[in-house]
Amino acid sequence: MRPSAVRLLNILVPIKRAVDYAVKIRVNPEQTGIDLNVKHSMNPFDEIAVEEAVRIRERLKDAVKSIKVVTIGPPKSAETLRTALAMGADSAVHVEIPESAPSPEPLGVAKTLKALIERQKEGVDIVILGKQAIDDDAGQTGQMLAGLMGWSQATFASKVEVNPEQKVANITREIDGGLEELKCKLPVIITTDLRLNEPRYASLPNIMKAKKKPVEKLTAAELGVDITPRLETIKVTEPPKRVGGGKVANVDELLTKLKEAGFTGKRA
Amino acid sequence: MFRVASRALRATKHRPTRLVEPARTFFVSAIRTEGLRLNSLDTFTEEENMFRDSVKRFAVDVVGPKVREMDEKESMDPTIIQGLFEQGLMGIETSAEHGGAEASFVSAIIAIEELAKIDPSVSVMCDVHNTLVNTILRTYGTKEQQDKWLPLLSESKLGSFCLSEPASGSDAFALQTRAKKDGDHWVINGSKMWITNSHEAEIFLIFANVDPSKGYKGITCFIATKEMGVQIAKKEEKLGIRASSTCTLNFDDLRVPAENIIGGEGKGYKLAIQILNEGRIGIAAQMLGLAQGAFDKAVPYTYQRTQFGQPIGTFQGMQFQIAKAAVELETARLLTYNAARRKEEGRSFTKEAAMAKYWASQVAQDVSGSAIEWCGGVGFTRETGIEKFWRDSKIGAIYEGTSNIQLQTIAKFIQQEYSR
Numbered sequence: 219m220r221p222s223a224v225r226l227l228n229i230l231v232p233i234k235r236a237v238d239y240a241v242k243i244r245v246n247p248e249q250t251g252i253d254l255n256v257k258h259s260m261n262p263f264d265e266i267a268v269e270e271a272v273r274i275r276e277r278l279k280d281a282v283k284s285i286k287v288v289t290i291g292p293p294k295s296a297e298t299l300r301t302a303l304a305m306g307a308d309s310a311v312h313v314e315i316p317e318s319a320p321s322p323e324p325l326g327v328a329k330t331l332k333a334l335i336e337r338q339k340e341g342v343d344i345v346i347l348g349k350q351a352i353d354d355d356a357g358q359t360g361q362m363l364a365g366l367m368g369w370s371q372a373t374f375a376s377k378v379e380v381n382p383e384q385k386v387a388n389i390t391r392e393i394d395g396g397l398e399e400l401k402c403k404l405p406v407i408i409t410t411d412l413r414l415n416e417p418r419y420a421s422l423p424n425i426m427k428a429k430k431k432p433v434e435k436l437t438a439a440e441l442g443v444d445i446t447p448r449l450e451t452i453k454v455t456e457p458p459k460r461v462g463g464g465k466v467a468n469v470d471e472l473l474t475k476l477k478e479a480g481f482t483g484k485r486a
Numbered sequence: 487m488f489r490v491a492s493r494a495l496r497a498t499k500h501r502p503t504r505l506v507e508p509a510r511t512f513f514v515s516a517i518r519t520e521g522l523r524l525n526s527l528d529t530f531t532e533e534e535n536m537f538r539d540s541v542k543r544f545a546v547d548v549v550g551p552k553v554r555e556m557d558e559k560e561s562m563d564p565t566i567i568q569g570l571f572e573q574g575l576m577g578i579e580t581s582a583e584h585g586g587a588e589a590s591f592v593s594a595i596i597a598i599e600e601l602a603k604i605d606p607s608v609s610v611m612c613d614v615h616n617t618l619v620n621t622i623l624r625t626y627g628t629k630e631q632q633d634k635w636l637p638l639l640s641e642s643k644l645g646s647f648c649l650s651e652p653a654s655g656s657d658a659f660a661l662q663t664r665a666k667k668d669g670d671h672w673v674i675n676g677s678k679m680w681i682t683n684s685h686e687a688e689i690f691l692i693f694a695n696v697d698p699s700k701g702y703k704g705i706t707c708f709i710a711t712k713e714m715g716v717q718i719a720k721k722e723e724k725l726g727i728r729a730s731s732t733c734t735l736n737f738d739d740l741r742v743p744a745e746n747i748i749g750g751e752g753k754g755y756k757l758a759i760q761i762l763n764e765g766r767i768g769i770a771a772q773m774l775g776l777a778q779g780a781f782d783k784a785v786p787y788t789y790q791r792t793q794f795g796q797p798i799g800t801f802q803g804m805q806f807q808i809a810k811a812a813v814e815l816e817t818a819r820l821l822t823y824n825a826a827r828r829k830e831e832g833r834s835f836t837k838e839a840a841m842a843k844y845w846a847s848q849v850a851q852d853v854s855g856s857a858i859e860w861c862g863g864v865g866f867t868r869e870t871g872i873e874k875f876w877r878d879s880k881i882g883a884i885y886e887g888t889s890n891i892q893l894q895t896i897a898k899f900i901q902q903e904y905s906r
Contacts, residue, residue: 297536423586426533426588
């Protein structure tokens with residue numbers, strides 16, 4: 219299970235097909251979620267993850283053996299895999315769920331990824347994920363996977379340097395207080411933050427080459443994983459509409475109004 | 487035989503005028519309908535759709551912010567040219583062996599359309615390079631010429647197509663540039679005018695007459711580099727597509743090696759006619775993208791701008807205008823993409839290409855003009871970029887075959903078909 223001393227790196231990049239960031243989303247009439255009949259594309263943080271994997275290979279050259287992308291989603295998610303292949307991944311795995319099935323939850327995704335990693339004969343050394351998906355904003359999958367695997371983790375990465383000889387990765391994380399530098403032993407789970415890199419556009423020659431790259435199809439059942447959701451969404455509503463403000467005559471009146479509304483520590 | 491033939495005729499709804507035709511029609515249409523997948527005209531392969539998304543993102547993110555500046559300065563930003571090369575947009579149909587993407591003709595049309603939605607100047611640069619320069623080398627170049635020139639054109643060197651002269655535009659083959667043999671070289675003298683890309687180009691396809699006594703049958707296509715001595719003279723100051731360079735070129739005893747003749751001596755006329763046919767579809771795509779870009783910019787504004795208590799786009803008068811513009815866009819789209827698919831399928835496409843170019847340039851003028859009016863004063867100011875589309879559209883009816891020339895081409899076909 220543990221990677222031996224002389225071995226090339228295998229990178230796994232899980233990606234998600236989510237509502238495109240530019241879409242103006244609307245809550246559906248049943249108030250159970252948002253209208254999904256809109257443009258979808260790869261989660262922007264996952265694009266950054268794919269880009270980072272490709273850049274690691276550009277920096278380390280032959281030390282990186284393979285970059286594999288994986289997605290858990292309906293048949294349409296295959297498009298997202300093709301985009302990742304066009305960006306530079308070598309192969310893809312599509313864990314297909316039915317069109318009507320609910321979107322998998324972070325724990326289900328993490329369990330599926332664990333099963334996939336354990337299935338990889340050659341092992342996986344680095345898993346790079348987006349820090350969160352822009353549809354659920356959960357931000358949990360990377361951390362849960364690290365917990366399940368017992369691997370080191372560095373989330374919200376803004377800089378990644380991999381040292382294959384020493385089998386470590388030096389990662390800079392963006393935290394509330396500033397920047398934190400970690401040295402993580404491989405294998406490692408990394409989640410990407412916005413400033414890690416600027417993803418490349420898939421050029422036409424690469425889109426054409428991506429056609430020939432292999433895509434393996436699996437189901438969660440074949441991996442022995444149960445991805446039934448554990449959460450039930452009760453209601454989804456839009457934020458309350460902005461109510462008009464009012465004018466105040468002077469600072470004292472402003473303070474009174476703030477106290478009345480309960481925005482200060484003192485009682486009115 | 488006639489009973490079988492007539493069944494096939496009924497199946498394909500073909501009504502020939504002569505009895506001799508049924509046998510021929512039976513063989514041709516049976517083969518076709520058996521292997522044919524009948525799709526709606528706006529069906530694209532997965533690669534073509536992925537490619538469209540990729541070019542769209544590049545156009546919006548990289549080209550978009552520079553459009554206004556390039557127009558005001560009348561100059562193409564070198565980083566845009568570099569970006570086009572890096573994205574593989576300058577060798578779309580070229581083989582992988584020569585550094586290209588080996589993609590379909592429709593892929594090139596898609597790229598031209600998506601670029602034009604953001605900047606028709608960038609679009610025409612990509613169009614001329616791909617559909618005129620690259621195609622000539624791919625179609626008429628020898629293996630040595632392809633090996634030599636296509637990789638340069640795919641990777642870094644911009645190409646230019648030099649046919650028109652001060653005294654010959656529509657009457658292209660009355661060109662005056664002469665080429666005289668001198669040992670293993672040709673010496674070219676003359677001028678070209680209205681040449682797109684010429685300011686930034688490094689590779690030039692020059693049409694010159696090697697034997698004026700043969701009339702148009704002496705016209706020959708030469709490939710030359712700037713270093714050989716191509717002089718770039720006056721850069722035109724234009725109404726539209728200002729960032730696209732349009733210059734006069736002078737050839738003063740320009741020496742070109744004999745191996746730089748493309749397609750053979752005296753074959754330049756045929757080569758140019760054929761290539762301009764394809765180029766027509768490219769311009770149709772540029773005009774289509776332009777019209778769509780203007781529409782996409784103006785219409786959302788009409789649903790935000792309110793007057794008399796409602797968004798102006800919801801007034802019935804406006805709705806009807808917007809709907810009519812949408813219909814025109816759809817017609818231009820279908821003409822353009824159908825002509826492109828016909829070419830891919832190896833079917834005749836000259837008439838359809840002429841129709842697409844003529845009509846798309848018309849639609850571009852109409853829709854971009856309406857777009858300005860829909861946005862009122864905001865449409866008239868240069869800041870929002872809506873008026874730019876209208877200025878850029880005017881050239882559509884002029885270059886790569888004027889509208890009158892297109893109509894003449896179409897009329898010739900009709901006359902042929904109907905006057906048996």
